[in-house]
Amino acid sequence: MPVLVMKFGGTSVATLDRIRRAAKRVGVEVAKGYDVIVIVSAMSGKTNELVGWVGETSPMYDAREYDAVVSSGENVTAGLMALTLQEMNVPARSWQGWQVPVKTTDAHANARIEEIPPENITAKFAEGMKVAVVAGFQGVSPEGRITTLGRGGSDTTAVAFAAAFGAERCDIYTDVDGVYTTDPRVESKARKLDKISFEEMLELASLGAKVLQTRSVELAMRYKVKLRVLSSFEEQSDDAGTLVCDEEEIMESNVVAGVAFSRDEAKMTLVSVADRPGIAASIFTALSEGGVNVDMIVQNIAEEGRTDMTWSCPVDQVKRADAAMQKAAQDGVINYDELIADEAVAKVSVVGIGMRSHTGVAAKMFKVLSDEGVNIKVITTSEIKISVLIDRKYMELAVQALHDAFGLDKVA
Amino acid sequence: MPVLVMKFGGTSVATLDRIRRAAKRVGVEVAKGYDVIVIVSAMSGKTNELVGWVGETSPMYDAREYDAVVSSGENVTAGLMALTLQEMNVPARSWQGWQVPVKTTDAHANARIEEIPPENITAKFAEGMKVAVVAGFQGVSPEGRITTLGRGGSDTTAVAFAAAFGAERCDIYTDVDGVYTTDPRVESKARKLDKISFEEMLELASLGAKVLQTRSVELAMRYKVKLRVLSSFEEQSDDAGTLVCDEEEIMESNVVAGVAFSRDEAKMTLVSVADRPGIAASIFTALSEGGVNVDMIVQNIAEEGRTDMTWSCPVDQVKRADAAMQKAAQDGVINYDELIADEAVAKVSVVGIGMRSHTGVAAKMFKVLSDEGVNIKVITTSEIKISVLIDRKYMELAVQALHDAFGLDKVA
Structure with a gap:
């Protein structure tokens, strides 16, 4: 039998009713003749609740215990989904x-x-x-302890299963109906893309477009897993959602495919x-060992033998970065005057294989921002x-x- | 190092604050020189919530999936307790x-x-x-699937660990300060017992006194585990709570030690x-295979070759019993006219090694009930x-x- 992987995110399994709705979608694919591997997230809000408890209990927590705690939400939905399918007479x-x-x-907390x-x-x-x-998002270490894959890790679980089982496709069911040129909550003229290349999706994901975990796109690209993002809240046709695929499969496209942003930098x-x-x-070894994701x-x-080093990282890792630098200084690895944190910055990016x-494209981007009076603090390309x-x-x-200037509201 | 087992029930770990309070009690025992094994239940209400979801999803659920779901609450508290202890610098x-x-x-759902x-x-x-x-209440089957030990199973986990590690004592921390002659919510004159024999505790537990799971008392009796029931909400002295111990260690006692009851029969x-x-x-093989706990x-x-068979069971197992009997009839194993369920009965028991x-004692019990106009439907002794x-x-x-008639409000 051909294998299909279907992944349901937290909002798609948030209640027993939604689990039932997701199970019906699974039943449709089983009826088509697939052996289906369903990857489930925790009910929405559950993982955040658990993460909150861990943080409140222990600000600099032992990541092994963090994993033992936060992985529990997925176990609940996995069992409930299996029971729901059994009720529908699906083994x-x-x-x-x-x-x-x-x-x-x-x-x-960030296992691969x-x-x-x-x-x-x-x-x-x-x-x-x-x-x-x-149960998505989780695994087991060589030592036999529970690990988790980082936020959004269930996407990666899904793609990894699709690769391991040679699945025909990996469908990611979520609360949006596909990948947009940017977040419609920020730009109402954002437009859904029918297809996007792995490379572009990878950049968008790593730049803060939360629709797919970065690593899941990397894996899909490496193992050529056909990846589809679609809504679990709409009736589905076979070409619903956005297909993430090889560049060659995309005929025409804008120079810029999308505008991504990350607020909490x-x-x-x-x-x-x-x-x-x-x-x-x-410096960056110390930050990495301290669990800081430097961008x-x-x-x-x-x-005169001194320099300044600037980096960006998620705003909630500032304390970790500070601790890592202090430790490195104590250990005699580095020597510095002070560490300044600007916790009120955001990252905005334009992405497109057309570049x-x-x-x-860069010159145009900088001019657009300058015309709006926006000062640029750091640039990477x-x-x-x-x-x-x-x-x-x-x-x-x-x-x-930027969305307007690059004509993203119009089909190429 | 001597080993001590400490078990904290759901109300004792219901919030992060309570977990902290429990962890402090653990710290006190560590400071005395014990290696401590802490067994935790799920935060109170969590397991009920999970059980409710399973029942709503699938009334005749697959018990293997039930176990996968309902065991998750204990994983959360185990991790949080470990983190709390680490914060207190207890490895x-x-x-x-x-x-x-x-x-x-x-x-x-009822593994041993x-x-x-x-x-x-x-x-x-x-x-x-x-x-x-x-994490209490859970284990793993020979097949590698998660099992649970039945409601209150964390007590059994605790005693089993005490036996396996030759622990000096097994302290069961709960929301009451010991074992009472009956439930104080029903009889305000109920009195806390300083000591009770394994045999009496076993009867009280199996008769519905919810302070300890029956099987935990059986295990403690078999392996001579010194078992203490005490409150996690009070400052503790070394002789707090109720010690469950061998008959010989109890000097004087009433003929009747306690009155137990079970409402939902x-x-x-x-x-x-x-x-x-x-x-x-x-009949009873079919009921047992159908997951009905007949009492x-x-x-x-x-x-003329026909008979009536009457049994009692928990009221929430009536449907299972009905299904089991219908199946047995279909399979040709039994043949009957109808199955009548009276779902509005309760069980009341008096227990005491003095009997x-x-x-x-029986005559006195029946007379007391008769004087109150209470009709007896079934008797077992x-x-x-x-x-x-x-x-x-x-x-x-x-x-x-009965509490009054047997003088349980007075020390023997």
């Missing part, structure tokens, strides 16, 4: 990460999937089971660091995207102006 | 049932613990860990069953208890009258 059973097993690294042996589930399919319901500057070869490595990096020109062949860090209060304005 | 980590592993039978290999936890104690926090009568040798076995049993005298040497099934509306009246 189903639930699997927790360690039962499959979903083998991950031991990087707790290393292997998903398909044998256990395949054997059940062979016995007549039609649906394996798997912080800009941190380590002032007057003693400069020497390898200093950047020392943009700027180094000022060194004067490869069209010049002037890649082959298919340009990102800027700006004051958070200008974020919506910047997104709207 | 601790959490364990889920399958991680220990707590090996059980595969009787899902078969073995708890102590190696994994002992190794961590040897490395300097002071507290192993274990049903009386079911299978009318006009074709009588033949083995018919009782057929009292009465068989009428057979006439062994004092006669007339054992060496140290007498139970009657009565109309539910008379339950409180009966408990109060």
Whole structure:
């Protein structure tokens, strides 16, 4: 039997009624002849509640215990989904990460999937089971402790299963009906894309478009998993949603595919660091070991053996970054005057594979922002995207102006 | 190091503050030099919520999925308790049932613990860990699926760990300060017992006194585990609560130790069953396989090859019993006219090891009930208890009258 992976996010399983609705969608695919692997998130709000409890209990928590706590929400929905399917006479059973097993690294709270042996589930399919319901977001470390994959990790679980089982497609059911040129809550003229390339989706995801976890897109790209994002709240046709696919499958496209943004960024500057070869490595190794996800990096020109190092990171990691730098200083690894944090910045990016062949996108972006009186604090670019860090209060304005300037409300 | 087991029930871990209070009690015992195994229940209300969802999803649910869902609450509190202890600088980590592993039978929703290999936890104690926090109520089947031990199963988890680790004592922290002669909510003159024998506690527990799960008392009796029931909400002295211990350790006692009751009983009568040798076995095997916990049993005298069979069971198992009997009839195992359920009955019992040497307890009990105008529907007795099934509306009246008549408000 061909295998289909269907992933339901938190809002799609938020209540027993919604689980029932999702189960009906699964039933439709089973009726078409698929063996289905369903990946479920926790009911919406549950994981946040658990994360809140952990933070309140222990601000600098042990990530192993964090994982043990926050993974529990998915176990609930997996069991309930299996029961719902059974009620509909669809042979189903639930699997927790360690039962499959979903083998991950031991990087707790941010683990990577290393292997998903398909044998256990395949054997059940062979016995007549039609649906394996798997708790998303979780796995098991080499030591046998529970791990989680980071926020949005259920997307990655879904793609990893699609790759491991050679699934025909991986459908990500969510609360939006596809991938948009930007977030419609910020720009009402945002337009749904029928198709988007893996590369663009990857940039959009990593830039804060929350529709898919970055790593899930990376995996899909690497293993050529056909990935579809669609709404669990609408009747579905076979070409609903947005297909994330190879560049070649997209005929025409705008130079810029979308405008992404990330509201909760912080800009941190380590002032007057003693400069020497390898200093950047020392700083960013310490930050990485401290669990800080550094994004943009700027180094000022060194004067008299001292330099300033600037980076951006999620605003809720400022304390961790501070702790990591203090520890590195105590350990004698680095030496600096002070660490300044600007916690009121946001990142806005334009993304498009068309940039490869069209010049002037950066110049146009900077002019649009300048015309709106928005000051740019940090710039980074890649082959298919340009990102800027700006004051958070200008974020919506910047997104709207860029969306308009690049004609994203119109089909190419 | 001597090992102490401490179990905290749902109300004792209902909030982060209460978990902190419980953790402080654990810290006190660690400071005394114990290696502590903490068994936690789910936050109060959580398991009921999960059970409710399962029932709403699937009235005749697959018990394996039920277990996967309802076991999740304990995972949350285990992690939070470990984090709380770490915050207090007490080296601790959490364990889920399958991680220990707590090996059980595969009787899902009502599994029995078969073995708890102590190696994994002992190794961590040897490395300097002071507290192993274990999610109660759950285990893992030979097949590798999650099992649960039935309501109140965390008590059993606690005693089983105490036995497996040769613990000095097993302290059960709960929302009451010990074992009472009856439930103080029903009889305000109820009195706390300083000590009670395993046998009496076993009868009280199995008769509906909810302070300890029956199986936990059985296990404690078998393995001579010193079991103490005490409140997590009061400052504790070393002789707080009620000690459940061997009969020989109790000097003086009343003939009757307590009055127990169980409100939510049903009386079911299978009318006009074709009588033949083995018919009782057929009926009760079918009920057992249908997941019905039959308590009292009465068989009428057979006439013309037909008989009536009456039993009691928890009122929420009436549907299961009905389904089991219909299935048995379809399978040709039994043959009957109808199944009548009286869902408005309660069970009231008097318990005491003194009954062994004092006669007339039953006669006195029946007279007290008769004087109050309470009709007795079914009677069962054992060496140290007498139970009657009565109309539910008379339950409180009966408990109060018996408590008074046997002088339970006065110390012997």
